[in-house]
Amino acid sequence: MSEINGHLLTVNDLKTYFQTEDGMVKAVDGITFTLSKGETLGIVGESGSGKSVTNLSIMRLIPEPPGKIVGGDIIFDGVDVRKLSIDDVRKIRGKRIAMIFQDPMTSLNPFLKISTQLMEVTELHLGHTKAQAREHAIKMLDTVGIPDAKSRIDGYPHEFSGGMRQRVMIAMALSCDPELLIADEPTTALDVTIQAQILELIKALKARMGTSVILITHDLGVVAGMTDKIIVMYAGKVFEQAPTAELFSTSANPYTKGLLKSVPDPAHEEGTELYQIPGLPPDVAHLPPGCPFAPRCYRAEDICHREFPPFVQIDENHFSLCHFAKEVYAESIEEKSAAAYSGDVQIQLNPLG
Amino acid sequence: MSENGNNLISLQNLQVHYNLGGGSFLDKITGGSKVRRVVKAVDGVSLDIKKGETLGLVGESGCGKSTLGKAILRLTEPTGGQVLYNGEDLAGLSQGEMREYRKNLQMIFQDPYASLNPRMTVGQIIAEPIRTFNLSNGGNVEAQVQDLMETVGLSRRFTRRYPHEFSGGQRQRIGIARALAVDPEFIVADEPISALDVSIQAQIMNLMDKLQREKNLTYLFISHDLRAIRHVSDRVAVMYLGKIVELGDAKTVYREPLMPYTIALISAVPVPDPQIEAKRVRIILKGDVPSPINPPSGCHFNTRCPFAIAECKRIEPSLVEIKPEHFAACIRISPEHPHIEENEKQNLGAVGEGTPEIKKGS
Numbered sequence: 114m115s116e117i118n119g120h121l122l123t124v125n126d127l128k129t130y131f132q133t134e135d136g137m138v139k140a141v142d143g144i145t146f147t148l149s150k151g152e153t154l155g156i157v158g159e160s161g162s163g164k165s166v167t168n169l170s171i172m173r174l175i176p177e178p179p180g181k182i183v184g185g186d187i188i189f190d191g192v193d194v195r196k197l198s199i200d201d202v203r204k205i206r207g208k209r210i211a212m213i214f215q216d217p218m219t220s221l222n223p224f225l226k227i228s229t230q231l232m233e234v235t236e237l238h239l240g241h242t243k244a245q246a247r248e249h250a251i252k253m254l255d256t257v258g259i260p261d262a263k264s265r266i267d268g269y270p271h272e273f274s275g276g277m278r279q280r281v282m283i284a285m286a287l288s289c290d291p292e293l294l295i296a297d298e299p300t301t302a303l304d305v306t307i308q309a310q311i312l313e314l315i316k317a318l319k320a321r322m323g324t325s326v327i328l329i330t331h332d333l334g335v336v337a338g339m340t341d342k343i344i345v346m347y348a349g350k351v352f353e354q355a356p357t358a359e360l361f362s363t364s365a366n367p368y369t370k371g372l373l374k375s376v377p378d379p380a381h382e383e384g385t386e387l388y389q390i391p392g393l394p395p396d397v398a399h400l401p402p403g404c405p406f407a408p409r410c411y412r413a414e415d416i417c418h419r420e421f422p423p424f425v426q427i428d429e430n431h432f433s434l435c436h437f438a439k440e441v442y443a444e445s446i447e448e449k450s451a452a453a454y455s456g457d458v459q460i461q462l463n464p465l466g
Numbered sequence: 467m468s469e470n471g472n473n474l475i476s477l478q479n480l481q482v483h484y485n486l487g488g489g490s491f492l493d494k495i496t497g498g499s500k501v502r503r504v505v506k507a508v509d510g511v512s513l514d515i516k517k518g519e520t521l522g523l524v525g526e527s528g529c530g531k532s533t534l535g536k537a538i539l540r541l542t543e544p545t546g547g548q549v550l551y552n553g554e555d556l557a558g559l560s561q562g563e564m565r566e567y568r569k570n571l572q573m574i575f576q577d578p579y580a581s582l583n584p585r586m587t588v589g590q591i592i593a594e595p596i597r598t599f600n601l602s603n604g605g606n607v608e609a610q611v612q613d614l615m616e617t618v619g620l621s622r623r624f625t626r627r628y629p630h631e632f633s634g635g636q637r638q639r640i641g642i643a644r645a646l647a648v649d650p651e652f653i654v655a656d657e658p659i660s661a662l663d664v665s666i667q668a669q670i671m672n673l674m675d676k677l678q679r680e681k682n683l684t685y686l687f688i689s690h691d692l693r694a695i696r697h698v699s700d701r702v703a704v705m706y707l708g709k710i711v712e713l714g715d716a717k718t719v720y721r722e723p724l725m726p727y728t729i730a731l732i733s734a735v736p737v738p739d740p741q742i743e744a745k746r747v748r749i750i751l752k753g754d755v756p757s758p759i760n761p762p763s764g765c766h767f768n769t770r771c772p773f774a775i776a777e778c779k780r781i782e783p784s785l786v787e788i789k790p791e792h793f794a795a796c797i798r799i800s801p802e803h804p805h806i807e808e809n810e811k812q813n814l815g816a817v818g819e820g821t822p823e824i825k826k827g828s
Contacts, residue, residue: 159663260753274754304526304690306751309734313750331664334693334736338743358740375668376738377697386675387697389668393633409665 120188121292121325122148122171127185129163129170132178135398140166140180142349148293153319153326155336155357157372158346159394164329167346168295171327172212173202190292208238211286213279215298221270221278227254228266231285238289253284257314276307280314287318294319297329312339333376337361342430345369348395348405351424355431362449365425365433365442367410404436412437474552474652474684475515475538481546482508482530482537486759505758507533509708510547512785515652520678520685522699522716524692524731526755530708531688535654538686539571540564551652569599572645576657578637582629588615588640589625595647614643619673635666642673652684659694671698692735696720704728707758707766710785714792724794726806727767765797773798773806777816786818 129141141163148154158164169175170182173194187194189210194202214220222230231253232246241249247266254262257280270278279299286294296315300308316339319326328339336343336357343360345353345368353366364370374388392409395401401408407417416436425438435441483506488499507530515521525531536542538549540556549556556567575581582591592611596602602610612622618639629637638658645653655674659667671694677683689695695702695716702719704712704727712725723729730749737743751770756762762769768778775798783795788804796806797818803809809817 159665276754304755305692305734306526306730307754308736309748309750312736313748332736333664333738337738337740338736361738361740372664373738375665377671377693387668387672389672390665391669393635394663394665 119149120147121150121152121190123186123188124167124171125186125188127167127170127187128183129166129175129180130183131180133398138398139349139400140397141170143185144344144346144351145185146344146354148325148327150292150325151319151323152342153328153340155340155343156327156329156346157331157333157336157343159331161348161394161397162346163349163397164346165297166349168212168297168327168329171295172206172210173197173199174206204238207234207291208289209291210293210295211289211291213282213286213294213296213299215301218270218275218278218302220282223270226267226269227273227281231266231281231288234285234288249288250284253288254281256287256318257281257284258310259284275303276310279303279307279311283311283314283318287322287324290322291324293325293327295327295329298331299328300335301330301332308335315339333361333372345372348397348400350405350434351432352406352435353433355427355433359431363442363445365427365431365438365445366435367412367437367441368406369433370441370445371409371411404434412441472516473514473550474517475686476550477511477513477538477547478550479547480508480511480513480534480537480544480549480557481506482533482542483545501760503759506530506708506761507758508537508544511705511708511710512547513703513710513713515684515686516701518678518682518684519700520687520698522695522702523686523688523705524690524695524702525705526690526731528707528755528758529705530758531690531705532656534705535573535656535686535688539568539573539654541573569601569648570651572648572650572653574638574641574645574653574655574658577661578634578641579629579661581641582637584629587626587628588620588632591629591640592625592643592647595644599648601648610647614647617646617677618643619669633666634662635669638662638666638670639673642670642677646677646681649681650683652686654686654688656688657690658687660689660691667694674698692732704731707755707761709766709795710793711767711795712793713785714789718789718792722792724788724792724799724804724806725767725796726771726773726798728794729806730772765795773810775815781816783818 124144124146127141127144131138131140144167146154156164156167171187175182182195228247228250231250235241235246235249251262251266254266259265259277259280273281300311303311328336330336340357342356344351347368353360353364353369360369364373371390375390377387390409395405403418403420404422407413410417422434422436424432424434426432427438427442483504486503486505489502493499511534523531533542537544544557551567556564589611592614593607596607596610611625615624616622620636620639632640659670662670678685687698699716701714702716703710706727712719712723712728719728720732723732730751733749753770756769764779764781765783768774777797781797783797785793785795788794788799788801797816798809799806800817803814803817
């Protein structure tokens with residue numbers, strides 16, 4: 114593989130805007146990251162933060178108009194995806210870059226048998242004959258843990274449960290042995306026990322096939338156990354970018370810290386009140402001047418309301434969009450050592466106890 | 467359970483069964499289902515809700531938790547059993563008599579987009595219950611509405627706006643204000659935070675907590691979110707296919723779950739801490755929740771339980787007090803042998819209630 118500097122995917126200052134009646138919405142406004150082979154990146158954000166648009170942009174799935182990738186590079190395995198013709202993009206999409214969507218109920222065609230939908234992929238991309246494609250499809254269903262795949266393959270989507278449909282989606286996504294898998298909220302619509310099954314499955318397949326994964330989610334718990342590094346997005350901007358362990362232990366951004374604190378953390382004894390980020394997520398079409406998070410930020414000062422914050426480098430792989438990134442980082446380190454001193458971060462046998 | 471004087475709501479063997487037909491003579495000749503098909507959405511639940519507490523009701527989709535909440539308020543008619551509210555059986559009341567009680571029993575719904583009438587202003591929505599029950603006492607309804615909006619953290623000036631002008635979190639606040647308008651004693655909150663963004667979920671949980679302290683409310687908090695349930699609840703009830711399978715103090719249930727389903731459920735929750743995630747052992751359950759139409763015989767969980775033995779298919783376990791104030795429904799555990807994993811290691815069979823040995827012994 115001819116990767117640039119060993120990276121499978123390089124996204125550089127990507128900007129995707131939407132023209133709406135309400136004005137220009139900068140859904141994604143400058144996101145930069147690299148992904149190596151076998152690496153997992155988590156993209157975390159609330160609704161409207163731009164996390165899904167980022168990934169639709171990589172796949173060139175932004176409806177145009179109203180949307181448009183207005184700037185930046187998307188280099189996949191040495192090729193600039195933005196410069197490819199639609200035909201060439203189609204050769205990559207579904208074959209080398211595959212995607213799993215949030216809602217397994219609506220992303221399968223209800224009128225077609227599972228077999229038809231699975232076989233189509235390999236017939237198109239790998240030039241399989243009908244018989245080969247069918248055999249391959251059964252093998253894939255087996256891989257993702259669908260019991261009795263041989264007979265179930267001719268069923269229709271409505272005959273499968275939510276968890277099973279998501280397995281079918283994963284089987285379809287992995288049928289061409291893609292180099293990159295983009296999973297957009299793959300477990301949000303599922304129950305916890307099923308979520309655990311699906312996450313475990315993605316982990317196992319990743320280990321076996323060496324696939325790189327981009328995992329998009331709003332759930333900090335999901336990314337904690339699954340990813341190598343994390344991007345936190347807010348209002349279309351990257352607010353923080355760091356290796357997973359570092360982001361959770363020593364965040365340098367007030368928004369990330371607020372998010373982390375506002376999730377009830379069952380591993381630690383609870384205080385009486387849950388930390389809450391005040392206010393509402395902003396209207397991306399009408400962002401305030403200055404930092405988009407300033408109106409909700411616990412430590413905002415005058416400058417935050419006036420000037421757009423810099424993207425501060427904390428160390429080699431850790432960046433934070435904040436006027437006071439270094440100070441916030443220092444606070445986190447202090448809190449961490451204080452917590453360790455008071456014995457607050459003991460790891461308990463049962464993490465939820 | 468503790469003295470009855472503390473119980474605001476007491477459910478006695480509550481049932482909600484939906485008959486799907488089948489099994490009749492006509493079905494046999496017309497090629498319909500040969501057996502009568504019944505969805506036992508709520509199947510014999512006995513549960514006390516104490517005054518002033520938050521009881522968390524947790525379970526996966528389709529387990530019957532929402533139906534249970536609605537059956538308490540008679541938004542779904544129970545097909546059997548009793549709902550005692552301060553000792554009065556609500557299930558036996560006529561619709562007219564029930565109406566009087568609706569002042570005291572309110573509900574907050576999951577979907578803040580669907581549960582507010584889009585053609586009414588927020589002021590009208592919140593004022594409706596006040597007018598319906600004539601609670602204005604001749605006073606100014608408008609002022610009452612504005613006070614309520616302030617209580618739930620909305621600006622008093624917003625009374626003339628329509629629901630679509632608000633965000634999801636604000637709409638949930640409107641739903642809460644409407645529930646509070648009649649000054650209720652008991653609120654069923656059915657997945658009140660599931661449709662909201664993470665940063666907004668904390669706001670709503672804190673608001674509900676504040677209101678509970680100020681107004682001495684009692685909550686039944688229904689959710690599939692185990693982290694939220696643990697945070698808001700005093701006690702937790704775990705539901706699986708129409709039955710309560712574990713009940714106890716929230717901290718205790720999370721620290722020392724007894725019933726295998728609860729153990730698996732809690733181990734499945736991802737924890738926002740990479741260090742813990744790397745070390746924990748997860749019990750991955752096989753398969754999906756079975757269909758509630760004619761569920762598995764014996765213990766409903768036996769088809770997915772890693773500890774199931776032959777008896778589990780036969781004996782339907784009842785909710786037994788395994789430790790003080792901590793109840794579980796599993797025939798493989800008993801007060802003498804409360805830990806299923808140890809029982810498995812020692813190869814103990816059925817030790818709980820309903821087994822022949824126990825019947826002889828006690």
